[in-house]
Amino acid sequence: GSIIRATSSSSSPSTTIAEPEGIKIKSIPTKPIEGQKTGTSGLRKKVKVFKQENYLANWIQALFNSLPPEDYKNGLLVLGGDGRYFNREAAQIIIKIAAGNSVGKILVGKEGILSTPAVSAVIRKRKASHLNFFFASHNPGGPEYDWGIKFNYGSGQPAPESITDKIYGNTLSISEVKIADIPDVDLSNVGVTNFGSFSVEVIDPVSDYLELLETVFDFQLIKGLLSRPDFRFIFDAMHAVTGAYAKPIFVDKLGASLDSISNGIPLEDFGHGHPDPNLTYAKDLVNILYAENGPDFGAASDGDGDRNMILGRSFFVTPSDSVAVIAANAREAIPYFKNGVKGLARSMPTSGALDRVAEKLNLPFFEAYGPWIQVPTGWKFFGNLMDAGNLSVCGEESFGTGSDHIREKDGIWAVLAWLSIIAHRNKDKKPGEKLTSVSDVVKEHWATYGRNFFSRYDYEECESESANKMIEYLRDSVSKSKPGDKYGSYTLQFADDFTYTDPVDGSVVSKQGVRFVFTDGSRIIYRLSGTGSAGATVRVYIEQFEPDVSKHDADAQIALKPLIDLALSVSKLKDFTGRDKPTVIT
Numbered sequence: 001g002s003i004i005r006a007t008s009s010s011s012s013p014s015t016t017i018a019e020p021e022g023i024k025i026k027s028i029p030t031k032p033i034e035g036q037k038t039g040t041s042g043l044r045k046k047v048k049v050f051k052q053e054n055y056l057a058n059w060i061q062a063l064f065n066s067l068p069p070e071d072y073k074n075g076l077l078v079l080g081g082d083g084r085y086f087n088r089e090a091a092q093i094i095i096k097i098a099a100g101n102s103v104g105k106i107l108v109g110k111e112g113i114l115s116t117p118a119v120s121a122v123i124r125k126r127k128a129s130h131l132n133f134f135f136a137s138h139n140p141g142g143p144e145y146d147w148g149i150k151f152n153y154g155s156g157q158p159a160p161e162s163i164t165d166k167i168y169g170n171t172l173s174i175s176e177v178k179i180a181d182i183p184d185v186d187l188s189n190v191g192v193t194n195f196g197s198f199s200v201e202v203i204d205p206v207s208d209y210l211e212l213l214e215t216v217f218d219f220q221l222i223k224g225l226l227s228r229p230d231f232r233f234i235f236d237a238m239h240a241v242t243g244a245y246a247k248p249i250f251v252d253k254l255g256a257s258l259d260s261i262s263n264g265i266p267l268e269d270f271g272h273g274h275p276d277p278n279l280t281y282a283k284d285l286v287n288i289l290y291a292e293n294g295p296d297f298g299a300a301s302d303g304d305g306d307r308n309m310i311l312g313r314s315f316f317v318t319p320s321d322s323v324a325v326i327a328a329n330a331r332e333a334i335p336y337f338k339n340g341v342k343g344l345a346r347s348m349p350t351s352g353a354l355d356r357v358a359e360k361l362n363l364p365f366f367e368a369y370g371p372w373i374q375v376p377t378g379w380k381f382f383g384n385l386m387d388a389g390n391l392s393v394c395g396e397e398s399f400g401t402g403s404d405h406i407r408e409k410d411g412i413w414a415v416l417a418w419l420s421i422i423a424h425r426n427k428d429k430k431p432g433e434k435l436t437s438v439s440d441v442v443k444e445h446w447a448t449y450g451r452n453f454f455s456r457y458d459y460e461e462c463e464s465e466s467a468n469k470m471i472e473y474l475r476d477s478v479s480k481s482k483p484g485d486k487y488g489s490y491t492l493q494f495a496d497d498f499t500y501t502d503p504v505d506g507s508v509v510s511k512q513g514v515r516f517v518f519t520d521g522s523r524i525i526y527r528l529s530g531t532g533s534a535g536a537t538v539r540v541y542i543e544q545f546e547p548d549v550s551k552h553d554a555d556a557q558i559a560l561k562p563l564i565d566l567a568l569s570v571s572k573l574k575d576f577t578g579r580d581k582p583t584v585i586t
């Protein structure tokens with residue numbers, strides 16, 4: 001890797017500090033680098049930043065410095081990524097630093113590839129120790145674009161803030177990197193390489209994960225649907241990591257035709273695409289599904305395979321509706337949930353559609369805890385609830401859906417969940433009989449529970465200072481507001497900046513989003529994204545509940561128009577950011 005070459009050829013002397021395990025470990029002097037604070041989900045920067053001397057090495061070493069040695073010494077670690085540019089180089093650097101810190105063994109996906117959900121599955125199956133890395137994001141890849149690293153802890157969940165804060169602290173005081181003097185490992189062949197007592201095993205990225213999914217779903221049921229001539233399926237891997245999974249799972253196991261997979265080869269630059277499955281960045285797939293006589297079912301996943309988008313023919317399923325529909329149908333359509341779901345949860349900005357399902361299912365979880373069905377944005381907040389045995393299905397409006405089969409959201413899981421529901425509804429249909437479609441399932445759901453109209457406006461790459469000022473202004477408005485205040489035709493129930501207390505470990509996180517909640521249940525929420533890599537991304541979430549079935553067919557943008565206008569005026573968004581329209585609407 002470039003970083004290692006740069007440091008070992010520099011003039012600073014490196015001293016050998018230990019050779020206990022048959023490998024030479026060097027101590028490389030280094031200096032703190034500013035700005036290595038992790039956001040919603042790991043550290044994300046431009047590739048160029050990560051390639052700066054010792055940038056990655058410092059952060060990795062700071063991470064080891066933040067953990068109790070018993071969590072990694074002689075332990076087993078998992079390493080993998082979404083196939084983006086710089087992954088292979090980074091893998092070599094991390095392997096050497098891990099060996100330098102006395103890790104016992106590393107499992108790494110072939111070619112450095114492992115989807116985020118597959119990493120979580122491998123960690124759980126192989127009982128890997130508490131520390132596991134992967135490189136991923138949903139942002140574009142390539143020399144000019146983004147790179148990111150996150151790590152999971154404990155039972156395979158993203159690391160909590162208590163640890164990431166510690167790492168950040170250590171990046172500011174770091175003075176040496178411990179690195180093993182070993183050659184680069186061949187990542188292109190499955191197998192084990194030993195270096196003294198340290199070893200690296202290159203694993204097939206699909207098998208452990210697929211084995212797990214086969215215990216969750218009824219593959220025969222799904223296969224029955226995918227082999228029907230009157231059901232057409234398309235999966236867009238966006239030239240990202242799920243390309244490595246789509247053929248083995250959908251084609252080889254489930255009988256889909258090979259041409260139902262598009263953009264199925266993982267590429268380092270994702271074919272110049274932006275592998276984030278939403279209405280803007282997965283436009284090609286959307287066009288196919290909305291074309292005349294399009295397929296019956298379309299789905300896409302993101303760069304690292306944890307997000308998903310579900311489409312029916314000429315129909316988009318919002319992520320907030322998706323998790324609610326899956327939860328409502330889980331018991332009858334998915335064997336993993338045959339005894340019912342334990343609990344349901346969503347992130348705070350996600351619509352309340354899921355709450356209505358929870359109420360109806362009358363879950364013990366919901367009765368006991370009610371409000372903590374809402375966690376802050378970030379999958380990591382679900383982990384404790386799952387470990388405590390209280391949570392089965394959860395989701396976020398940001399195209400994340402999943403369950404406690406692993407500790408990450410899972411794009412392919414969501415697709416299989418939807419296919420299971422459609423397959424279950426149609427299993428007795430004869431050829432020629434009209435199939436129950438994706439839109440039929442969603443509309444039926446709305447008729448039962450009411451519809452939560454929902455939309456999110458994103459303003460990407462705003463100037464950080466003005467975005468922060470806008471949030472400050474909103475916090476100030478919150479402190480001056482009181483219940484009963486009029487906002488146009490809406491009456492304020494309450495306004496706040498969301499604070500979450502984890503019911504399992506009691507930890508508290510505050511400032512998680514400014515909310516204006518009105519008496520009719522409508523909500524406007526404002527947050528700054530924690531996953532951007534340049535400037536600030538302002539997110540505005542708008543939601544309105546509609547019980548009246550005759551109004552359910554309305555376009556969300558039209559139904560929400562008055563509330564969207566209100567959201568823009570309440571925040572003075574245009575004045576603060578200078579933007580008159582969002583860059584992405586979902």
Ligand code: G6P
Nearest residue numbers: 040041378379396398529530531
């Ligand atoms: C990642 C996280 C999610 C989060 C999403 C958006 O995918 O894993 O949990 O919802 O990013 O986060 P942001 O802070 O950008 O709104």
Ligand code: ZN
Nearest residue numbers: 302304306307
């Ligand atoms: Zn992702």
